[in-house]
Amino acid sequence: MGRLLSLLILVLDVIVIVDIVKSNKDNEKKILWVIAVVLLPVLGPVLYYAIGRK
Incomplete structure (x- = not known):
């Protein structure tokens, strides 16, 4: 489970x-x-999509 979460975070980044x-x-x-x-x-990524992206 931890590896899957790490992989998802890496892909999102x-x-x-x-x-x-x-x-x-x-x-x-x-x-x-x-x-x-x-x-x-x-x-x-959360901050970027909330603040940085127009």
Whole structure:
């Protein structure tokens, strides 16, 4: 069960990072969001979709 949850979190993080890289944001904002997603693997994507994405 733990492995499945870890895999789902990893897939979600990769999807969010690809979305961040493809966005029209400044490079500085992209880097900050990627760092947030990497350092906060569960909370980072939630924050990005709630705050960072238009």
